[in-house]
Amino acid sequence: MCSREIVTLQLGHYSNFVGTHWWNIQDASFLYNPTEAQQKEKEVDHDILWREGRTLKGEITFTPRLVAVDLKGSLNTLKQEGVLYETNQQEDIKWSGDITLHKSTPAEKNAYLTELEKEDQAILEDKGRLPGTSDVIYDDVDMKDSSSNTTKDTVEISNYAPVVFGKVFHNLDDVVRVWSDYLRVYLHPKSIHIIEQYSHLNSLHPFDIHGAGHKALEDHEARKELEDRIHYFSEECDSLQGFHVLVDTHDGFGGFAAETLQHLQDDYSSKSIMTFGFTPSNLPDDTAVRRANRILNSVLSYHRCFTHSSLFFPLSLANSLWKTIGNYANFPQLDYKLIDYHTSAVLAASLDTVSMPYRTVNPIHMCDITNNFNSLGKKVGSMSTALPFLLEAESNFVDMIQELEGHLPWLSITPHCVNQSVPFMQSVVVRGIPENIPRSPRGLYSSCRSVNDTLQVYLTENFNSCLNAGTVVKSPTKVCTPFPHIFRKNINKHGLVSTTERHQFEGIDSVPMMTSMQSSPDTAQLLNTLYTEAKKLNIRKHARYLECGLEEDEYQEILQDVADLEKCYRPKSDMG
Structure with a gap:
């Protein structure tokens, strides 16, 4: 039976934190022992979110059907093209005069990544070649033909028990700086898209306002590259049912997502788009400008997300986001820290579970959820x-x-x-x-x-x-x-x-x-508080937003759309 595939987009650094945990959780659920896989009832259809490929040497690869977007300098030890199909080519230097080659010191891998590398090396020595790696040329052979005996519960690329799962790494809290510091799974070479105009944690040229995301996609080549990556994964699907879009709504990635979502809506109008908007719980909250930026970015991002998505879910472990950040979710059996590595894990585990109805072996269609939920204009869940x-x-x-x-x-x-x-x-x-x-x-x-x-x-x-x-x-x-x-x-x-x-x-x-x-x-309270706080801000005093193309009349229309959406959630008795 053909799986109804979903392509996932992760737009933003925190969204990539969430996504990394999510893919790791799924990877941990794979059964590596064929005997165990035959004895255990299969519940989750991994074909929905993952894809198979094969190298020219017959090695099977199994990677997320994913496009992950981040800023320059955000990958640490991870190569943009990944490691599965690297060719180890040297840079072709065409200058004929004297040259001086400057090489930056490579980032060091933490203990967890080092252990993964040792594990891979052990397989290399055992099999003579690391599954799905080395200097082979990648061939996109479709693995859905009946001649393949591979199942998603017994993945040949990793047909071994990953011993690192059984080890406890107590210091990851201190060493995780970016999402690739704990990435367990392999990514396809076309998965990672880097926004070259901005650098991660650059305070002199920050990617911190909604309009910056719009500007990042004004360049024709940058937009074409992103769209090509999305088309690559979507066009190989036999029965694409839609998209998961994970997006940071508190910074420039909200604007980047607005352009991306509009592209999805235009080019895949018959497909469901389920968007999850994330806000970290540890954002700087010490100045009026930062608080204003958070409110402005959020109202602009939320508006674009519910406008161009089938269904939109704002998510954060902070129960209050506008005037101040705080009142964090108090889970009775958790002791989590307000760091991205921790809070994103809670959100990822929740996302993995809540998406089960359309990821099981006998799933409902994603559109069954989005169509029912967004009836009468209720597009925010x-x-x-x-x-x-x-x-x-x-x-x-x-x-x-x-x-x-x-x-x-x-x-x-x-x-x-x-x-x-x-x-x-x-x-x-x-x-x-x-x-x-x-x-x-x-x-x-x-x-x-x-x-x-x-x-x-x-x-x-x-x-x-x-x-x-x-x-x-x-x-x-x-x-x-x-x-x-x-x-x-x-x-x-x-x-x-x-x-x-x-x-x-x-x-x-x-x-x-x-x-x-x-x-x-309850969604009315979310929209009402956001509208109330955003309305207090005089957009004419926020020159950076105007310089990026936001007009005062447009901002007032956005506020009105948020107010109109809020009315959809009010009981009829409250509307007089």
Whole structure:
């Protein structure tokens, strides 16, 4: 059966942090032992987000169907073209006179990346050649023909158990500077696109306002290169269903995304575009200018995202973003730091779980979600997550659901949405919950004989005026290395709450999770607070935005569009 593929775009440094964790989580779920793969029921169709290729020497590659965009100097030790198909060619110097060649000192790999390199070297010595690497020429042979015996659960390119997953690296918090510092997976040579006009962390020429992103794509060659990369991955799909777009909404990448989303909407008008807008929790908040820039960038980015997307989800671990950043999501069993490496991991695990309904072996179509959610103009959604779902080692799903006693099992990761209202509709995913249902459940759950039965009763009883869709996935979320060590000591190796503390050198392999993707009246609060704060700003006093082409009348129209969208989420009684 042909998979309905999705192409993923990551636009921005923080979005690449989130995306890196997301691909690592998926990679950790691959089964490397063919015997184990045959015995275990296949749940997730990895063909939807990943692609196969083959080198001329017959080596199979398996990489994300991804275009990742960042600034110059943001890759650290990672080469832009990746390492799978490098040719090790020397630079061709045509100058005939005297030359002086200056070479910068290469960045050093951290302990985690060094361990990965040793692992690859061991395979090189064992097989005589690193799978999918060396100096071969890449040939885009389609691996979907029936002659291939490869499955996505037994990936030939990595047909070995990655021992590094079983090791605990306690110092990654201190050494991770960019997203490639913990990238586990191989990327296709066409995946990484660098914006050459701007440098990462350059305070003299910052990429910090929405208009800078527009300017970055004014160059014809730069735009063509980006579009060619998108076309490369989309045109090889047999049945493309749409795009995931991860975007930073607080800086210039919001403007870059606006141009990119418009291109997707124009060239792929029949496809779904699900956009996730990220804001880091640790943005500088010490000056009025920085706060104003954050508000202006956000209102401009949000407007473009919900205008050019099928569905848009603003996401952050900060519950408040406009006047000040703060009131961070307080997960009862997490001790995370306000660093990108930590906060992006929580968002990535949530994204991996919430997207399960259209990534399983028998999925619904992405457009089924986007069309239902954006009915009557509701194109902005919210998301909540339980990481981990609080399940005691000796308990079961029925007991834990009943112990909630009206409290929600999840926390919001959409700023300014606090789950105070019953949603219009929601898609709830439960994963990694053992099927140890008690023989004689009590009360409302007396007829439940499975996790799915329990979930359906819970949704019906607690959200009876809401259109609910519930999905149960048996496999838990993989949070082994290089996922950060953010779980408290009473969470055991399998993500369950235990009475015995975990050893300090023992990592966590996986956790159960529960997520909710919602269209909710609470979204009105998000849009109202953003509109209120943005309206207070006199755009004529922000010359850099005007210099990049933003006009005062256009800004007022954007504010009005946000205000009009807010009305879609108000109950009719509030609209008089």
